[in-house]
Amino acid sequence: MLAVKADGIYKYYKSPEGKKEVLKNVSINIEQGEVFGILGPNGAGKTTLISLLSTLSIPDSGKVEIFGIDALKEPNSVKCIVNISSGNPNFPWSLTVYENLKYFSLLYGLENREKSINNVIGMLELEPFRNTRFDSLSTGTKQRLSLAKALLNEPRLLFLDEPTVGLDPDMAIKIRKLIKQIHEEKGITIVLTTHYMKEAEQLCGRIAFIKKGEIIANAAPAELKRQMKLGEKIIIDYEGRFDISSLKNIPQILDIKSGNERVMIIAENIESILNDVLKKFCDVHIKNIEISQPDLEDVFLQLAH
Ligand SMILES: Nc1ncnc2c1ncn2[C@@H]1O[C@H](COP(=O)(O)OP(=O)(O)O)[C@@H](O)[C@H]1O
Numbered sequence: 001m002l003a004v005k006a007d008g009i010y011k012y013y014k015s016p017e018g019k020k021e022v023l024k025n026v027s028i029n030i031e032q033g034e035v036f037g038i039l040g041p042n043g044a045g046k047t048t049l050i051s052l053l054s055t056l057s058i059p060d061s062g063k064v065e066i067f068g069i070d071a072l073k074e075p076n077s078v079k080c081i082v083n084i085s086s087g088n089p090n091f092p093w094s095l096t097v098y099e100n101l102k103y104f105s106l107l108y109g110l111e112n113r114e115k116s117i118n119n120v121i122g123m124l125e126l127e128p129f130r131n132t133r134f135d136s137l138s139t140g141t142k143q144r145l146s147l148a149k150a151l152l153n154e155p156r157l158l159f160l161d162e163p164t165v166g167l168d169p170d171m172a173i174k175i176r177k178l179i180k181q182i183h184e185e186k187g188i189t190i191v192l193t194t195h196y197m198k199e200a201e202q203l204c205g206r207i208a209f210i211k212k213g214e215i216i217a218n219a220a221p222a223e224l225k226r227q228m229k230l231g232e233k234i235i236i237d238y239e240g241r242f243d244i245s246s247l248k249n250i251p252q253i254l255d256i257k258s259g260n261e262r263v264m265i266i267a268e269n270i271e272s273i274l275n276d277v278l279k280k281f282c283d284v285h286i287k288n289i290e291i292s293q294p295d296l297e298d299v300f301l302q303l304a305h
């Protein structure tokens with residue numbers, strides 16, 4: 001079953017120059033149970049897109065269905081089964097962690113409020129901060145509170161907008177672990193935006209890349225790398241004189257870069273050419289060999305520019 005089905009979404013904002021097109025003909029299908037990533041440079045339209053999918057705002061045209069429910073005709077039915085957490089949470093600042101969660105549980109009309117609040121406090125390890133005011137919390141704890149709030153109504157679909165933005169590496173790792181755990185234990189479908197490629201690579205089964213309001217790629221991370229023909233990379237550091245042109249007759253090499261006793265070779269499958277490549281180096285002293293897979297960072301750079 002599809003958790004999200006969006007077709008032909010357009011969104012405009014007013015701007016001093018007139019009408020600004022922020023999303024252009026965006027269509028997206030997300031399967032139930034997926035962790036789906038929305039990537040793209042700043043200002044690409046990621047937050048706008050997940051605000052539309054979570055019924056916080058409405059598109060100027062297009063259709064959105066969440067678990068088969070028309071989000072434009074029945075936003076309240078959708079609101080009961082989704083929630084959204086932002087990496088820049090802005091909660092009532094003078095309320096404590098507990099009071100904030102109570103406030104949202106009242107807003108959501110939850111029946112078993114104390115149980116729900118205690119559940120999410122436990123899950124997000126917020127007990128030590130139960131009576132701490134929002135404005136006294138660290139960034140990481142604010143983000144955990146934002147996740148806790150988003151789990152209060154036990155959503156089937158969770159939107160996370162830059163969940164680890166601005167965190168120290170250890171807190172970011174902790175939050176990613178929590179996201180993974182929430183996905184695995186509860187089977188919730190997760191849609192997250194990020195511009196940390198490591199995060200996308202670790203968490204997301206599929207990724208849509210959005211640029212200037214348009215989806216320009218949509219696939220699993222490994223598939224994206226294949227589509228981009230980024231290839232695998234081998235870097236050889238050597239000492240002595242080496243004739244780079246001797247490599248040119250090895251088929252399957254996609255690209256060669258050289259300089260300062262270093263050669264970088266890109267090929268679809270390094271293993272299949274490694275023997276031939278190394279034979280060419282028999283007259284020089286090899287100091288180091290490094291083989292690496294392309295990462296999403298390479299995909300991002302290629303797509304964003
Ligand atoms: N409420 C708004 N009014 C006018 N322009 C907006 C508003 N929200 C976002 N924008 C503009 O829409 C574009 C997309 O923004 P956003 O969805 O926040 O991008 P992202 O999350 O990818 O950084 C940006 O150019 C931004 O300036």
Ligand SMILES: [Mg+2]
Pocket residue numbers: 046047048161
């Ligand atoms: Mg954003």
